[in-house]
Amino acid sequence: MTFSEKYKGNYASLLIRLAWTVEIIAVLIGLTISIVVSISANESYSNQETASLLGNSASILVAGLPFLLVAVVELCKIPLTFAFMAVKSVIWRGVFLCFVAFLCLITFETMLNGFERNFSNLNYAIDSRKNSIENIDSEIALLERRKERIQTFTAEDLSLETEAQQLEIDEQYRTNVNRINAQEDTIINGIDFSYRETLDGEILALIDQRDDYYESWNTERQQIEDRFSALLLDNLNDSRDERQRLLNELEALKQEMNQELSSANFFTRAPIDNKYRRLIADKNQQIDQITTGYLGGDALTKQANMEDQLKQQLTFANSKYQGRIDDINQRIEDKRQDILEQDEANEQLQSSVTTNGNQSRARFMSTKLAQEGELRIYTEGKQSELTEITTKVESIEDDIFLLRNDQRNVQAEINHMINQNQVYRLAMYAFGTESPTDVDRKMVGIVALIWFGSLALIASVSGVMLCLAGFYLKRELMLSTLQNTEEAKIKRIVESVVQEPSQQEKSADTLEAEKRNLEYS
Known part of the structure; x- marks a missing residue:
């Protein structure tokens, strides 16, 4: 597949312009870094209580000018690449190639510095919030210690103490009552x-x-x-029948009296005895009367x-x-x-x-x-x-709750920052952790170094490769143009030789000189 000369020329110019665009952006990055370094130096000197003899301006310039110089040096990369393409000497080509490599290294460091500063800003924001969490933890610990000093006892402690004293009172009362009951039972x-x-x-x-x-x-x-x-x-004897009857009755009374007396007790014996004595006395009186009558x-x-x-x-x-x-x-x-x-x-x-x-x-x-x-x-x-x-x-506890709520909010912000950052996510995938928040600094550093290093390396050589490609296409176009010109000249010379044999030697010498110029080009 072949392209037209015009098409190649347009793309060669485009590649050179892209190379200059990349280098200008690299220079802008370097300038931005120098400005950031100067601002950081200014802030650090502003926080100092004592002022230097020359003031802070000189220190700020000293801090920013090296990075400014590095940014300006970026502009030398394309001219050195052109010099590398233009010279024929191997030595100079080697020298120019070394310097181009050094400039690529500078670009690599600039890009890596930019990536690192960007990632450092994220880490600074995360660290600031982590410091806030630690400060909140310190405040919570202080409040917890204050709470422990204030809360000398709890409701449960009071309940246990009250129950213990009540049990002691009851036990003392029970012991005394049992002792009294025992003494009372012993005496009784x-x-x-x-x-x-x-x-x-x-x-x-x-x-x-x-x-x-x-x-x-x-x-x-x-x-x-x-x-x-x-x-x-x-x-x-004369009144035997009557007397016998009375005696039988008297005997019956006596037997009856004996029976009654034998069955009587102490209290009923006397009345029974008196009763039957009276009856016996009556019978005896009757017997006496009968006896007296006879x-x-x-x-x-x-x-x-x-x-x-x-x-x-x-x-x-x-x-x-x-x-x-x-x-x-x-x-x-x-x-x-x-x-x-x-x-x-x-x-x-x-x-x-x-x-x-x-x-x-x-x-x-x-x-x-x-x-x-x-x-x-x-x-x-x-x-x-x-x-x-x-x-x-x-x-x-309300203050602790508010602090813990603030802590949760800060932690949520940290988690949001970490989850939104690709470096932490890649570290999570690379090391197989459950969440980006579980990734430690070492894991993040390895992933960031590989990723940012590869990006910085590609960016550092992109400008050189673009300008090399553009210059190569330009040279091909120039060689093609010169070759066409030489061929036209040779054709005209041949035609003139045919027409003028006398001018043959002169044309041959001229043709030889033009061939040497073409080979030199």
């Missing part, structure tokens, strides 16, 4: 009630002895009455004497046994009185122990209520103090 359980069994046994023995006396008394009296009745019956005066006298003897014997027997029974009854009453007195003493002791125990329990209850009142007052005071502490702590 130590009361001797064995006297009841002993005295009851003695009373039962006395009752048995009294029953024996009653039995002996009845037996002896029955014997006396039987003897008297036998005497009377001997004198009443007997004469001597019989009546004997009967009277016998009755007197009977009465005397009965009175003696009654007096004898009644004294014994009264003595036993008195002893029984004394025993019962001893039981009552001992029971009363035990009841008084129990009442005294119970009263003292109740008084002691009431006293400890009063102490417990007083301690609980003091605990309640202490708790109310602590609760008021806790309310003030809570108010201050809530205010500090």
Whole structure:
């Protein structure tokens, strides 16, 4: 595929213009860097409290002029490239090529400096926000320490302390009450009630002895009455039937009396005995009347004497046994009185122990209520103090919340900056992290160096390659033009030689000189 001379010439001019455009942009970048360096130097000197002898202007110029010189040197790249294309000497071509390489290196450094400054500005913004986050962390830590100093105790601590003191009060009260109850039970359980069994046994023995006396008394009296009745019956032979009937009734009454007396107790024996004695006396009176009606005066006298003897014997027997029974009854009453007195003493002791125990329990209850009142007052005071502490702590927590909110906003800005930057994203892809925020400085530095270095390298040689291509096309056009011109001249010379043989030598010499000029070009 061939192109026209005009088409090649247009593109050669375009390539040279593009080369100059690239170099001018590189110069502008260098100028911008020099301005930025001068401004940075000015800001750094402005922050110093002391001024130098020559002032800050000289230092600013010294800081910016080297970068300005580097920017101006960028303009020498295309002329040196043209010189490299124009000269025929290998030595000069090598010299010019070295200087062009140095200028490409300068362009590489300028481009890399520009990329680095751009990326450094992003990192500076990120670092500034990270510093803000660290400052916020410091403020939060300060507020947390202030909160810890203010919050000497919490509601849970107060509740635990109150419960512990209440448990101590309850335990103390319970211990005292248990001790009093134990003492009371010991005293009450130590009361001797064995006297009841002993005295009851003695009373039962006395009752048995009294029953024996009653039995002996009845037996002896029955014997006396039987003897008297036998005497009377001997004198009443004529009234045997009537007397026999009365005697049978009398005997039945006696048996009935004996049965009743045997089944009677101490309290019912005397009434039963008196009842049947009265009935027996009535029967005896009837028998006496019957006997008196049938007997004469001597019989009546004997009967009277016998009755007197009977009465005397009965009175003696009654007096004898009644004294014994009264003595036993008195002893029984004394025993019962001893039981009552001992029971009363035990009841008084129990009442005294119970009263003292109740008084002691009431006293400890009063102490417990007083301690609980003091605990309640202490708790109310602590609760008021806790309310003030809570108010201050809530205010500090609100400040901490606002700071953490600011921290989250700053972190969101950092994440946005990092996520919007290709270097961090490429580092994330290259090193396989979950998020761009997880990439560290070393990873970012490696990716930035490779990426910015390759871009700077391409940009540094682009101008040289463009101008080389343009100059090469220009040279091809010039050679083609010269060759066409020489061919036209040779054609004219040949024509003139044919026409004028005399001028052959002169044309040959001229043709040889033009060929040498063409080869030189």
